[in-house]
Amino acid sequence: MSEFALQLLYTFDGTLRLATPLILCAMAGIFSERSGVIDISLEGKLLTGAFVAAAVAHTSGSPWLGVLAAIAASVTMAMIHGFACITHRGNQVVSGLAINILASGLTVTIGIAFFKQGGQTPLLGKAERFGPNEWWFVDLFNHVPILGTIYRELISGHNVLVYLALLAVPLTAFILYKTRFGLRLRAVGEVPAAVDSAGVSVTWLRYRALILAGVFCGVAGAYLSTGQGAGFVREMSAGKGYIALAAVIFGNWRPVPALLACFLFGFLESASSRLEGVPLPLIGEVPTQLMLALPYIMTVLLLAGFIGKASPPRAIGEPYIK
Amino acid sequence: MSAVTPPLPRWADVFLLPLINLLVALSICGVIILIIGENPWTALVVMLKGAFVFPGSLGYTLYYTTNFIFTGLAVAVAFHAMMFNIGGEGQAYVGGLGAGLIGVWLAPSLPLLIALPLAVLMAGLFGAIWGIIPGYLQAKRGSHIVITTIMFNFIAASLMVWLLAGPLMELGQMSPRTPSIAESSELVKMKSILAFFGVETARSPLNLSFVIALIVSFGVWVLIWKTKFGYEIRTVGQNAEAAHYAGINVSKIVIWTLAISGGLAGLMSINEVLGVQHRVILNFTAGYGFTGIAVALMGRNHPVGIFFASLLFGALYQGGAELDFEFKSITREMVLLIQGMIILFSGALAYMFNPPLARLLAKFIKPKENADV
Numbered sequence: 001m002s003e004f005a006l007q008l009l010y011t012f013d014g015t016l017r018l019a020t021p022l023i024l025c026a027m028a029g030i031f032s033e034r035s036g037v038i039d040i041s042l043e044g045k046l047l048t049g050a051f052v053a054a055a056v057a058h059t060s061g062s063p064w065l066g067v068l069a070a071i072a073a074s075v076t077m078a079m080i081h082g083f084a085c086i087t088h089r090g091n092q093v094v095s096g097l098a099i100n101i102l103a104s105g106l107t108v109t110i111g112i113a114f115f116k117q118g119g120q121t122p123l124l125g126k127a128e129r130f131g132p133n134e135w136w137f138v139d140l141f142n143h144v145p146i147l148g149t150i151y152r153e154l155i156s157g158h159n160v161l162v163y164l165a166l167l168a169v170p171l172t173a174f175i176l177y178k179t180r181f182g183l184r185l186r187a188v189g190e191v192p193a194a195v196d197s198a199g200v201s202v203t204w205l206r207y208r209a210l211i212l213a214g215v216f217c218g219v220a221g222a223y224l225s226t227g228q229g230a231g232f233v234r235e236m237s238a239g240k241g242y243i244a245l246a247a248v249i250f251g252n253w254r255p256v257p258a259l260l261a262c263f264l265f266g267f268l269e270s271a272s273s274r275l276e277g278v279p280l281p282l283i284g285e286v287p288t289q290l291m292l293a294l295p296y297i298m299t300v301l302l303l304a305g306f307i308g309k310a311s312p313p314r315a316i317g318e319p320y321i322k
Numbered sequence: 323m324s325a326v327t328p329p330l331p332r333w334a335d336v337f338l339l340p341l342i343n344l345l346v347a348l349s350i351c352g353v354i355i356l357i358i359g360e361n362p363w364t365a366l367v368v369m370l371k372g373a374f375v376f377p378g379s380l381g382y383t384l385y386y387t388t389n390f391i392f393t394g395l396a397v398a399v400a401f402h403a404m405m406f407n408i409g410g411e412g413q414a415y416v417g418g419l420g421a422g423l424i425g426v427w428l429a430p431s432l433p434l435l436i437a438l439p440l441a442v443l444m445a446g447l448f449g450a451i452w453g454i455i456p457g458y459l460q461a462k463r464g465s466h467i468v469i470t471t472i473m474f475n476f477i478a479a480s481l482m483v484w485l486l487a488g489p490l491m492e493l494g495q496m497s498p499r500t501p502s503i504a505e506s507s508e509l510v511k512m513k514s515i516l517a518f519f520g521v522e523t524a525r526s527p528l529n530l531s532f533v534i535a536l537i538v539s540f541g542v543w544v545l546i547w548k549t550k551f552g553y554e555i556r557t558v559g560q561n562a563e564a565a566h567y568a569g570i571n572v573s574k575i576v577i578w579t580l581a582i583s584g585g586l587a588g589l590m591s592i593n594e595v596l597g598v599q600h601r602v603i604l605n606f607t608a609g610y611g612f613t614g615i616a617v618a619l620m621g622r623n624h625p626v627g628i629f630f631a632s633l634l635f636g637a638l639y640q641g642g643a644e645l646d647f648e649f650k651s652i653t654r655e656m657v658l659l660i661q662g663m664i665i666l667f668s669g670a671l672a673y674m675f676n677p678p679l680a681r682l683l684a685k686f687i688k689p690k691e692n693a694d695v
Contacts, residue, residue, distance in 0.1 A: 040472065084670035093406055095469050095670030097615060098662050104656030106354075113651040204520040244473060249469065288489070292482035297474040305467040313468075 006149075011270050013154050019266030020165040021046065024220035025244030026251070026258045028213035032078075034176065035209030036189040036315040040096035041081050042217055043102035043241025049074040049221020051107040053115065054121040054232035057128045063226045067161075069221040075214030077103065082210045086203055089319035091146040100241075108234050119234040121225070129226040130159035133313045161223040166218060173255040175212075185209055189313035192320040198284075209322055217241075230288060246299040249310055263293040328684040330676060336627070340620050340668060342675055344634070347663030351656060356650050365652060372644025373637035381512065381526020385593070385634030387629075388528075391535040392590035393614025395542050395631055396453075398623040400583040403576060404544055404559040406423060409456060409471030410587040410612030413449040417588025419482065419596040420448030422490075422602035425503025437506040442534070442592050449588015450581045452478060456674075457580025461573035467580070475663030486604055499603040509534075509597040529597035538624040539591065546580075555579050565608075587611060616661050619669040635661070 025042045034037035052167035057066030076098050084095040108119040115121055135156035141148040176182040183203055188195045192202045224240075225232045243265055251258025272291035279285045301307050331337070342498035352362035373383045393410045394642055400407035407413075422439045459465035487498035512528040546552040557565040558575045565570050594606045613635055619632070621627030642657035667674075 038468075040468070051512055084666060088671050088674050090670035090672060091406075092670075093408065094615070094619070094665060097408065097612070098666035098670055100662075101612065101658055102662030105655050105660075105662055108655040109354065109358070109652065110661055112655070116651070120657070129684075218443055239476060242476065245469075246473065254365060268678045269380070289480040289482050289484035293477050296480075298475040300459070301467070304463040305458045305461075305465075305468060 007274065009150065011267070011274055013269040014167050014270035014273070016158065018152070018269045019227070019262045021220040021236060021240050022244045022247055022262040022265060023165045023259055024073070024168055024216045024223065025241055026090050026247045026262055027168045027255065028216035028220070029164045029245055029248040030172060030214070030251075030253055030255060030258060031185070032213040033207045033248060033312055033316055034189045035206045036187050036192060036313055036318065036320070037081075037085060037206055037210060038092040038096065038317050039081075039213060040093060040245060041077065041099035041203075042213075042244050043237055043239065044096075044100035044223045045074040045077045045214060045217035046224065046233070046241045046244075047076050047107055047237040049102045049218040050225040050236050051111060051121070051221070051232045052056050053218075054124060054223035054225035055111070055196055057226050058121055058231070061128055063128055063130050063222070067222040071215050071218035074218030074221060075211055078214030078217070079207075082207050085319060086206045086210075092319075101192060104149060104235065107232070111232065111234070121232040124230045126225060128159055129230055130223075132157045133157055133163075134167055136217065157212040159223075159227045161219060161227045164219060165223070168219075169255050169259045176255065181205075181208070184291070186313075189315055192315050196320070196322065206238055206320075237322075243295050246295050249293075249299055249312075252308075252311060253313060268292070268294050327678050328538050329411045330680040331683060331687070334679065334683055336622060339675060339679065340622070340627075342633075342679070343620070343664065343668040346667055347660055348673075349662050350663055353503030355652060355656070358578075360649055360652055365649065368644050368648045369638070369641030371641075373641035376644075378524035379640060379644075380524045381390075381492045381528040382526065383514075383533055383633070383640040384634045385527045385529075385636070386596070386639040387632045388532045388535045389590050389610040389614055390617045390632035390635045391539060391628060392593070393587055393611050394621055394627065394628040395539060395614075396585075396587035396590075396611075397540060397618035398621065398625075398628060399546065399555070399586060399619060400579055402552075402559050402625045403461070403555045403579040404562070405457075405467050405576060405579060405588075407453065407456075407471055407580060407582070408468055408584045408615065409453065409474045409584070409610070409611070410590075410614045411607050412471070412475035413452040413584040414607045415478045416446040416452040416588040417449030417594045418591030418602050418606060420444035420588065421507075421591050422500050423502065425507035425596060426490075426500050426601070428623075429504035429507035432504075432506060436508040438509070438596070440501075441507040441596055442589070444623050445591045445595070446585040446588045449591070450585035452580040453584015453587065454577060457577040457584075460580070461576040470582065482602075483604065486602065490602070491651035492601075497604070500601045503596065506602055508598055509592060511597075515585065527598045530595045531593040534589070534592065535606075535628075538586065539629060542586070543625045549550045551575075551578075587614070590681065591594065613661060616665045617670075619672075620664060643689045 002069055027043050029039050035058055052073040053066035053070035056069035081095050081099050084090040085092040111119040111121060124206055138152050138156050141151045176186060182242045184200055188205045196202050226234055247258050247261035247265055250261035268291050272288045275286060276288050303310050331332055355362040355365055374380055378559060396410045421444055424441040424444045429441065430553045452474060456467055456470040457684035459468040459470050469539055485623065486653055490500045492501040509530040512532065513520055513523050513525060514524050554570050554575050558572050562572050590610060599606060616630040617628055617635055621631035638660060645656060646653050
């Protein structure tokens with residue numbers, strides 16, 4: 001393989017790893033927003049999940065217990081969001097913002113109290129985190145030109161959460177489009193009154209949507225601290241929840257297009273670190289900051305209708321009053 | 323609602339409810355401190371001392387207060403038009419660029435009487451530009467203001483990193499920051515002003531921007547409640563459709579409200595750039611823009627309320643810093659927790675305590691309307 005192709009392959013490999021938390025959070029966002037609840041608290045749930053996963057994985061020695069605890073913590077955050085904006089019909093944006101700020105404060109405060117390392121968790125050992133999974137026949141395929149290298153570098157060798165994230169997309173699509181629950185969930189985000197008059201509880205549907213959002217964000221958080229990283233670092237979500245939200249919008253609140261948006265945003269991040277200081281043909285050196293800001297810029301342009309058209313769920317942001 | 327809730331008396335809405343929200347937020351944090359294994363009462367005393375008692379502490383508290391007045395007013399003005407400007411952080415950051423450009427590169431060749439006002443004006447103007455774009459996109463292109471302003475925060479952060487570590491970076495420096503501003507564009511310290519009048523005070527970063535913040539607060543009060551434009555803003559906020567039928571140009575109001583809101587957030591940067599750091603540094607906004615949301619919610623979008631809410635948050639920030647010195651296991655991040663709780667209780671859960679409180683008060687106070695019936 002030529003040097004360029006190999007570089008490209010590594011960039012794609014990085015894309016997959018960087019897109020994983022975005023994909024999980026985007027699916028979370030789709031569940032919540034399709035049910036009519038704005039979810040800017042993806043960021044806070046992600047951060048909470050990351051902290052709890054690392055803390056529990058370190059204390060118990062099991063990364064899987066870490067994931068479960070992260071899910072529990074993230075769902076708890078989602079339930080606070082639900083309590084405020086479903087039960088008490090509060091402003092969904094304000095509530096989401098509160099969750100994000102609470103998560104920032106809580107993770108560091110509890111982290112310092114527990115581990116006394118300035119808000120970090122201790123570095124996780126090999127057994128306490130998710131290591132890479134070698135797939136079958138890597139050695140056998142290694143001799144096959146091109147495909148063998150792609151198989152070894154891109155498809156095999158990730159940790160289990162990466163594959164889970166990829167599975168989350170068909171799962172989300174299945175729940176949304178092929179189950180009765182999914183049908184009702186989509187309906188409640190469009191015309192909640194119709195769902196209500198059919199005798200289905202709007203409140204309980206939205207709560208279930210938020211629980212699902214919490215589950216996915218919890219896994220995403222666990223990936224950050226026990227899959228991609230080896231421990232929790234303060235503010236480690238670093239805006240990924242917001243990028244995922246951008247991907248949801250970019251994907252027009254649909255699972256597969258959102259997945260593609262996550263890949264695109266992951267690719268930009270992956271490429272920006274490889275292209276730092278490297279002049280490109282025709283355009284010259286591209287500032288990394290510009291590449292990192294592109295997801296946000298593109299989302300603004302999309303929302304403004306300059307590239308394509310965003311069509312959010314109709315009842316989004318409106319508390320349902322019987 | 324099952325039972326008809328009596329209306330909450332105004333004094334309860336303005337004083338009692340925020341107080342209850344604050345107490346609940348503080349109590350939950352107290353419980354968390356207990357769980358951590360420290361004494362919440364001692365923590366509170368340390369914070370109060372750190373905010374008001376130690377020499378210079380009041381100056382620091384008021385210095386933080388200044389930031390929150392600006393960002394709180396920014397959120398409040400937009401709230402009056404029912405616009406949620408979550409982008410104060412980015413608007414303040416870009417505002418700092420405006421102040422810095424004048425201060426560093428133009429002020430050396432200008433006299434003080436022109437340099438300083440120009441730098442302050444540019445801080446507001448740059449912030450306004452960063453606010454007017456989302457405002458325009460909301461009004462004319464139907465973009466959701468919340469999402470756009472969130473995205474603009476990140477775009478501002480990227481832009482500023484690029485500028486501060488690139489074209490605008492001080493030569494021979496490793497940290498991303500601009501050269502220092504000319505003396506003619508510095509905002510004078512309150513200590514010097516007070517010393518001029520013969521009052522000796524301890525050293526603190528408090529500077530003239532505090533006074534500017536108070537003047538601007540008064541200006542906002544006049545704008546919102548005493549001008550036609552302010553009336554139109556509130557009308558659009560109450561009912562955009564009715565405003566439209568009454569002949570108000572809703573898009574125009576939305577765009578200009580966001581410009582003013584962004585400008586107010588931009589002015590926050592004068593405290594940091596012209597008053598304290600004397601240069602533009604990385605992340606000088608430090609979350610003050612987001613705190614503005616808590617301030618506006620608590621201050622009920624009124625300049626007087628915003629002043630007291632800013633004072634509260636100023637005290638929390640300064641007192642919170644004191645926690646770092648006094649305790650091993652609680653730090654200033656505790657303040658973020660309090661802030662989150664306050665946004666939750668006085669924002670998202672604003673109506674949780676309202677009906678029970680109204681019913682409770684109705685039992686004790688006979689409303690006048692009842693006497694008439």
